[in-house]
Amino acid sequence: MSAPAATAASAPGSDSALLEVDGLYTHFELRQWGFLRTGTVRAVDGVSFTLDAGEATAVVGESGCGKSSLARTLLGLHRPTAGSLHFAGSELSSLGRADLKAYRAQVGYVQQDPYGALPPFMEVRRILAEPLIVHGIRRRAERWQRIQAALEEVGLAPATEIAGKFPHQLSGGQQQRVVIARALLLRPAMLIADEPVSMLDASVRVEILTLLHRVQQEHRLALLYITHDLSTVRHYVDRAMVMYGGRVVEQAPVDALLRHPQHPYTEALLSALGDPDAANAGRPRPVPGGEAPSLIHPPSGCRYHPRCPHAMAGRCELEPPPPDFRPRPEHRVACWLRE
Amino acid sequence: MAGPPLLEIEDLRLGYATERGTLWAVDGVNLEVRRNEALTVLGESGCGKSSLARTLLRTLPRNARTPSGQIRLDGREVLGLPEERFRREVRWVRIALVMQAAMNALNPVVRVGEQVAEPLRVHQRMGRREAQRRAAAAFEEVGIATDFLRRYPHELSGGMRQRAVLAMALVTEPDLVILDEPTSALDVLTQASIMNVLKRIKAERGVSFILITHDIATSSELADRVALMYAGQVVETASAEAFFGDPAHPYSRLLMDSVPRLHQEQPPRAIPGRPPSLLEPPTGCRFADRCPKAYERCAEPPPEVAYDTRHRVRCWLHHPGGRR
Ligand SMILES: Nc1ncnc2c1ncn2[C@@H]1O[C@H](COP(=O)(O)OP(=O)(O)OP(=O)(O)O)[C@@H](O)[C@H]1O
Ligand SMILES: Nc1ncnc2c1ncn2[C@@H]1O[C@H](COP(=O)(O)OP(=O)(O)OP(=O)(O)O)[C@@H](O)[C@H]1O
Ligand code: SF4
Ligand SMILES: [Mg+2]
Ligand SMILES: [Mg+2]
Numbered sequence: 036m037s038a039p040a041a042t043a044a045s046a047p048g049s050d051s052a053l054l055e056v057d058g059l060y061t062h063f064e065l066r067q068w069g070f071l072r073t074g075t076v077r078a079v080d081g082v083s084f085t086l087d088a089g090e091a092t093a094v095v096g097e098s099g100c101g102k103s104s105l106a107r108t109l110l111g112l113h114r115p116t117a118g119s120l121h122f123a124g125s126e127l128s129s130l131g132r133a134d135l136k137a138y139r140a141q142v143g144y145v146q147q148d149p150y151g152a153l154p155p156f157m158e159v160r161r162i163l164a165e166p167l168i169v170h171g172i173r174r175r176a177e178r179w180q181r182i183q184a185a186l187e188e189v190g191l192a193p194a195t196e197i198a199g200k201f202p203h204q205l206s207g208g209q210q211q212r213v214v215i216a217r218a219l220l221l222r223p224a225m226l227i228a229d230e231p232v233s234m235l236d237a238s239v240r241v242e243i244l245t246l247l248h249r250v251q252q253e254h255r256l257a258l259l260y261i262t263h264d265l266s267t268v269r270h271y272v273d274r275a276m277v278m279y280g281g282r283v284v285e286q287a288p289v290d291a292l293l294r295h296p297q298h299p300y301t302e303a304l305l306s307a308l309g310d311p312d313a314a315n316a317g318r319p320r321p322v323p324g325g326e327a328p329s330l331i332h333p334p335s336g337c338r339y340h341p342r343c344p345h346a347m348a349g350r351c352e353l354e355p356p357p358p359d360f361r362p363r364p365e366h367r368v369a370c371w372l373r374e
Numbered sequence: 375m376a377g378p379p380l381l382e383i384e385d386l387r388l389g390y391a392t393e394r395g396t397l398w399a400v401d402g403v404n405l406e407v408r409r410n411e412a413l414t415v416l417g418e419s420g421c422g423k424s425s426l427a428r429t430l431l432r433t434l435p436r437n438a439r440t441p442s443g444q445i446r447l448d449g450r451e452v453l454g455l456p457e458e459r460f461r462r463e464v465r466w467v468r469i470a471l472v473m474q475a476a477m478n479a480l481n482p483v484v485r486v487g488e489q490v491a492e493p494l495r496v497h498q499r500m501g502r503r504e505a506q507r508r509a510a511a512a513f514e515e516v517g518i519a520t521d522f523l524r525r526y527p528h529e530l531s532g533g534m535r536q537r538a539v540l541a542m543a544l545v546t547e548p549d550l551v552i553l554d555e556p557t558s559a560l561d562v563l564t565q566a567s568i569m570n571v572l573k574r575i576k577a578e579r580g581v582s583f584i585l586i587t588h589d590i591a592t593s594s595e596l597a598d599r600v601a602l603m604y605a606g607q608v609v610e611t612a613s614a615e616a617f618f619g620d621p622a623h624p625y626s627r628l629l630m631d632s633v634p635r636l637h638q639e640q641p642p643r644a645i646p647g648r649p650p651s652l653l654e655p656p657t658g659c660r661f662a663d664r665c666p667k668a669y670e671r672c673a674e675p676p677p678e679v680a681y682d683t684r685h686r687v688r689c690w691l692h693h694p695g696g697r698r
Contacts, residue, residue, distance in 0.1 A: 097561045098532065206648065207419060236418045236588045238632040242644040263561035266591070266634045270641035293636060307566035310635045311594040313614035316412070319573055320566045320595070326531060 052085040052121075053224060053257045054109070059083065059118035061101075061108045065331070074331045078104035080281030081118075083358065088224065089255035091248075093268040093289065095304065096278035099327050102261045103147055105278070106227050109259070110144055111135060123224070140170050143218030145211075147229040147261075152214045153202040159186075159213055160198035166220050185216040189246060208239035212246065219250060225257040226250075232267065244271050266308050269293060277301050280328040280338035283358060287366040297368040299343050337371065345372055378449035380549060380582050381407040381430075381469075386443035386453075388422075388429045396439065397652050399425035401606035403443075404678065404686070407550065412576060412583040414593035416629075417603035418649055423586045424474050426603075427552050430584075431471045432460060466497045470543035474554040474586075477535040480527040486535075487513075487523030490542045497546060512541035516571050533564035537571065544575065552584040557592055569595040590633050594618055599684070602626050605649050605660040608678075612685040622687045624667045659690065667691055 061079035064072055078101040086092055094102050107113050109120065111127060120127040122138060130138060146152050153162060163182045172178050186194040189212040202210055211231060218226055228247060232240040248271045251258045260272055268275050268289055275293075276286035277300060285298040296302045303323045309315050323342040328334050334341050340351040350371055362373040388400040399422040407413045415423050428434050429441050445453040452464055470493075473479070480489055490512060491505035500508070510520045516537040527535060536556060543551050553572075557565040573596065575581060587593050593600060600617040602610045602625065610623040621627050628645045635642070647664035650656055656663070658673040665672070671690045679694075681687045690696045 097563050237590055238418060238629065238645045241632050241634065241642045244634075245641070245644060265562070266636050269634070269636065304562060305636070307562050308636060309591060309594070310638075311590045311618045311630065311633055313594065313597070313618045315591075315594045316573065316596050316598065316614060319570045322563055322567045322570060326533070 051087050053088040054086040055121040057083050057119045060116040061104050061113050062116040077281050077330045086257045091258035091272040093272040093275040094261045100278045101281040106229050140221040141224045143223040143226040145218050145228040145231045185220050189216045211243050227259045229261045265304050284369045291365045297362050297366045298370050300339050379406040379408045382446040384444040388441045389439045391437045403608050407582050410580045411598045412596045413599045414585040414597040415601050416593050421603040422606045427554050466493045466546045469550045470548040471552045472539050472543045476539045486538045493546050512545040516541045550582045554586045609688045623689050624665045625661050
C-alpha cells in the first residue's frame with residue numbers, strides 16, 4: 036500500500052518531473068436520450084507537458100479552451116480518452132483505489148466556481164475537518180491543530196474565531212483563503228488553482244496571488260495556476276503555457292513568453308491587455324476577429340487559422356503544426372511561422 | 375454653448391433599512407457628467423457603486439429609503455419627479471442602465487431580438503415591426519449578426535449576451551448609458567472587444583457613459599474622467615490623465631500600486647486591511663486605518679477639497695493648511 040510519492044525514484048523518462056503529461060486527450064461524448072451519440076467535445080486534445088517538483092506553471096487561454104477539463108483530468112475526476120499521466124513515476128490509470136486516494140491527498144485543488152466551492156451551511160471548522168477525516172486523521176486534537184495551522188498559514192486569524200463562521204459571514208477574499216487552506220491541509224506536493232482570483236476585486240486579487248506564491252515557495256509545491264489573464268502571471272509562476280482549442284500552442288518560461296511571444300495567439304492575448312493609462316481610451320485594442328473555436332467541429336489544420344492575421348493559405352488550414360517548434364531555445368510553439 | 379452638464383449629482387444619499395439600522399451605501403456623493411463624456415466609477419466590492427447606479431435610475435430594492443440630495447438632468451431636478459413622469463421622461467428615454475450580471479438575467483424562453491426590442495415596445499409603445507427593425511440596427515451597432523435576433527440566450531456565448539444587453543440599452547437612443555461591471559465575468563479577449571464597441575459608439579453617437587468597474591485597467595479603456603469610491607463616498611474625482619498619471623488621494627495611489635502590470639519589475643502590492651462596515655463607518659476619514667499618511671486631523675471627516683478645476687479630493691492632506 037505504498038503512496039505514489041514513495042515510488043518517485045523509479046520514474047520513467049525524466050528523472051526530476053513530478054508530473055508528466057504525454058499526449059493527453061479528454062473527450063466528452065454528447066448523447067441524446069442517454070445513448071444516441073450526437074457529437075464529441077474535444078476538450079483536451081493532445082496535451083503534453085511536464086511539471087517539476089516545486090515548479091509553478093500558468094495555464095492561460097480564453098473561455099472554453101479546455102483549461103478546467105485539463106485540470107479535472109489531472110485530478111482524476113475525468114478519465115482521459117487517451118494518453119498517459121505520470122505522477123511521481125506512477126501511471127495514474129494503473130493506480131488501485133487506495134493508491135488513487137493517496138494520489139488525491141497529494142494534489143490540492145482550488146476549484147473554479149468561487150460560490151460553489153464552500154458548502155454554505157457548514158462552519159469553516161467542519162469544512163476543514165472533512166478532508167482530514169476522509170484521510171484517516173482520527174484524533175480530534177490533531178485535526179484541530181492542523182486546521183489551526185492551515186488557517187494561520189493563509190492569514191486567517193484568530194483561527195478560533197474564523198473556524199466558527201459560515202462562508203457567507205466571510206468576505207470574498209476570506210472565502211478564497213479558506214479554500215486555499217483546505218487545499219493545503221493534506222500537505223500536497225502539487226496544487227491546481229483554477230481561476231482563483233478572477234472573481235475578486237483588484238486589490239484582493241493581489242493578496243490572494245501573493246499568498247499562493249508564498250505557500251508555493253515555502254512548501255516547494257508544484258503549482259498549476261489556471262487563468263485567462265496574462266497580466267496576472269508574472270511574479271507568480273516560473274513558466275506559462277497557452278492553450279487554444281484544447282491544445283497547447285506555446286510554452287516557455289514566463290518572462291520569455293511575455294517579452295518574446297512566438298505564437299500569434301499569445302501575441303493577441305498580450306495586445307488585448309494594457310496597463311492603466313489615460314491614452315487607452317483613445318484607441319481601439321487589436322483583437323482577433325471571430326469567436327473561440329468549436330471543440331466539436333474544430334477548424335482544420337492550425338486551429339487558430341480562421342482568426343490568425345498571418346495564416347498562410349495552402350498550409351495553415353491544411354496541416355496542424357506540430358507542438359514543438361523551437362524558434363528560441365526556451366520556447367515550444369505550435370505555429371508554421373516558426374518552422 | 376456650454377450650458378449645464380448633462381448630469382449633475384449633488385450630495386446624494388441612499389440608505390438601506392436593515393435589522394441593525396440604516397446602512398448608508400451612498401453617502402454624500404457629488405459628480406457630474408458632460409455630453410459625450412465617459413465617467414468611470416471605480417471602487418472595491420461593496421463600496422456602493424451599484425447602489426449609486428440604481429439610485430440614478432430608481433431601480434432600488436424594497437428596503438431602500440427615499441434618497442436625498444439632487445440629481446439634475448440638463449439642469450433640471452429629477453430626483454423629486456413623480457414616478458410616472460420619471461418613467462415617461464427619464465428612465466430608458468434619457469438614461470439607460472445595464473445592470474450588473476444583466477447578461478445572465480436575460481429571459482431564457484424569449485428570443486433575444488424580442489428582448490432587445492422590449493424597451494421600445496414598453497417605454498415608447500412602438501409597433502412590433504418598427505421595434506424589430508430598430509433592434510436589428512442596434513445589433514449591428516454592437517457587432518452581432520442580425521440572424522442572432524431569433525436565437526435564445528443560451529445559444530449565445532457570454533460575449534454575445536453582453537453585446538445583446540448593450541444593444542438593449544442603446545435601442546432607445548438615450549443620452550447617458552450606465553454600465554455596471556459589463557466585462558468582469560468575461561475573458562480578456564472578449565473584454566477588449568466589448569470595450570472597443572463602447573469606444574466606437576462613444577465616438578459615433580456622442581453618448582455619455584458611466585462605466586462602473588473594480589478593474590482599474592478596464593476603466594482606463596473608456597474614461598475621460600474617473601471617480602474613485604470608498605465606503606459609500608467619492609474620495610477622488612479627476613480627469614483620466616490626472617488619475618492614472620498622478621493621483622492625489624492616498625487610496626488612489628495605493629490602488630494604482632496594486633495593479634498587476636505586464637512589464638513592471640516590482641510585483642504589485644496589495645493594500646493592507648479591509649474597508650470599514652457601512653453600518654458603523656468611522657467618524658473621521660473612512661480610509662484612515664489603512665492610510666500610511668494618516669495624522670491627528672484624520673479623526674475628523676475630511677471635506678471634499680477642490681484640488682484643481684474639476685479635480686476634487688476628500689483628504690485632509692490636500693486641505694489648505696493640511697500636511698502634504
Ligand atoms: N462534462 C462535460 N461534458 C461535456 N462537455 C464538457 C464537459 N466539461 C466541459 N465541457 C466542454 O468542454 C469545453 C472546454 O471546457 P472547459 O471548462 O475545460 O474550458 P475552460 O477553458 O475552463 O473555460 P472557462 O475559462 O470558461 O472556465 C467546453 O466546450 C465545455 O462546454
Ligand atoms: N438591499 C440591500 N439591503 C441592505 N444592504 C445592501 C443592499 N444592497 C446592497 N447593500 C449593501 O450596500 C453596500 C453597497 O453595495 P453595492 O452593491 O452598491 O456595492 P458595489 O460597489 O456595487 O459592490 P460590488 O463591486 O460587489 O458589486 C454593501 O455594503 C452592501 O452589502
Ligand atoms: S500556424 Fe498559421 S494559422 Fe496557425 S498561428 Fe501559425 S501562422 Fe497562424
Ligand atoms: Mg474553466
Ligand atoms: Mg455592484
